[in-house]
Amino acid sequence: MKYLIIFSIIFLLLSHSLSQEIPIIRVGLFKIDKEINFTNVGEILNSYINVEVDGKGNLSLRLEEKSAIINFGKDLIILTLPIFLNPQKDKLISVNSMTYKGILEISENGWIINTLNLEDYLMGVLPGEISHSYPLEALKAQAVSARTYALINFGRHKFFDLCSNVHCQVYKGVNFERERTNIAVKETMGEVITYNGQLIKAYYHSSSGGITENSEDVWGEYCPYLRSVRDVEEVNNDVWTVPLSLEEIKMGLNKANIYLEEIFSIELEKSSTGRVKNVIIRINDEKWTIKGTLWREIFNLRSTLFDIKYDNTRIYLLGKGMGHGVGLSQRGAKFLAERGYNYREIIKFYYKGVETQKWY
Numbered sequence: 068m069k070y071l072i073i074f075s076i077i078f079l080l081l082s083h084s085l086s087q088e089i090p091i092i093r094v095g096l097f098k099i100d101k102e103i104n105f106t107n108v109g110e111i112l113n114s115y116i117n118v119e120v121d122g123k124g125n126l127s128l129r130l131e132e133k134s135a136i137i138n139f140g141k142d143l144i145i146l147t148l149p150i151f152l153n154p155q156k157d158k159l160i161s162v163n164s165m166t167y168k169g170i171l172e173i174s175e176n177g178w179i180i181n182t183l184n185l186e187d188y189l190m191g192v193l194p195g196e197i198s199h200s201y202p203l204e205a206l207k208a209q210a211v212s213a214r215t216y217a218l219i220n221f222g223r224h225k226f227f228d229l230c231s232n233v234h235c236q237v238y239k240g241v242n243f244e245r246e247r248t249n250i251a252v253k254e255t256m257g258e259v260i261t262y263n264g265q266l267i268k269a270y271y272h273s274s275s276g277g278i279t280e281n282s283e284d285v286w287g288e289y290c291p292y293l294r295s296v297r298d299v300e301e302v303n304n305d306v307w308t309v310p311l312s313l314e315e316i317k318m319g320l321n322k323a324n325i326y327l328e329e330i331f332s333i334e335l336e337k338s339s340t341g342r343v344k345n346v347i348i349r350i351n352d353e354k355w356t357i358k359g360t361l362w363r364e365i366f367n368l369r370s371t372l373f374d375i376k377y378d379n380t381r382i383y384l385l386g387k388g389m390g391h392g393v394g395l396s397q398r399g400a401k402f403l404a405e406r407g408y409n410y411r412e413i414i415k416f417y418y419k420g421v422e423t424q425k426w427y
């Protein structure tokens with residue numbers, strides 16, 4: 068019964084502004100750990116009560132156990148979680164100066180969840196994931212990938228669909244929206260990528276460094292459409308160098324519980340595309356194997372596509388590209404668009420054997 072009421076509240080709050088066909092997504096923004104401030108709140112609801120908020124809709128809120136203590140300046144109320152905050156008419160609600168479309172929910176476990184339609188969500192995603200100055204066709208390819216990625220990951224988190232950081236997709240709400248990324252979302256509305264009629268795992272990354280990676284070589288899972296492709300030549304210029312002293316390597320490896328004192332050698336085990344699958348460290352007869360992805364994390368590297376060179380005092384990691392290398396390469400998409408590829412052609416370049424189709 069309680070959930071029926073909650074669903075009814077969400078439906079009532081959203082139905083006036085949303086098309087029925089566009090999916091509604093629940094995005095986890097952050098977990099409340101101290102007092103936070105809202106503006107433009109029109110009403111606050113829970114299963115028992117509906118409170119209208121006057122003036123500019125300013126309030127501050129903190130949590131205690133399963134309740135929200137809401138301070139309006141003069142008045143104070145305590146409401147049982149979950150609660151829903153609806154914006155004032157023709158306004159958008161803000162929390163700690165970040166503004167969001169749709170409504171905000173504070174869940175029983177203290178997360179702020181933004182419930183809004185998927186197209187509005189994507190407008191808040193694209194600027195955080197790709198440069199808005201890229202050609203429009205590249206932005207449209209990104210929009211279709213991000214839409215597909217979101218849909219296939221619905222329910223990824225226990226209490227909401229997707230989180231708002233790099234774990235899922237970066238989402239920053241309205242303040243960060245850009246005109247050109249909004250156009251890319253609007254011009255591809257409802258369009259997704261499918262393989263045999265099913266949504267694909269539309270992974271994407273900043274730059275392949277010259278060649279994209281087979282899915283199984285990064286995550287162990289084979290996907291027929293996430294095959295390695297030779298990228299456009301221009302991304303070969305996305306190079307980087309990280310010098311590391313012996314001391315820095317030792318300190319970094321401490322994080323992986325490897326403690327070195329003596330002389331050692333480092334070897335790289337690579338995938339077919341040249342990405343480092345394992346780093347092998349030897350000290351006399353002893354040997355440690357560290358996954359390339361963990362090595363990347365420890366030393367904060369842009370990618371696992373790198374080689375090693377030495378001099379007397381340091382080793383140098385000489386790398387290419389940025390990101391995991393699977394699926395669509397955003398830098399590559401930029402250059403393909405500049406060569407005249409449209410967004411569908413860009414998508415089919417990076418995901419093998421796929422189609423694009425209207426999902427809603």
Ligand SMILES: [Zn+2]
Pocket residue numbers: 223224229230231232234235236
């Ligand atoms: Zn997440």
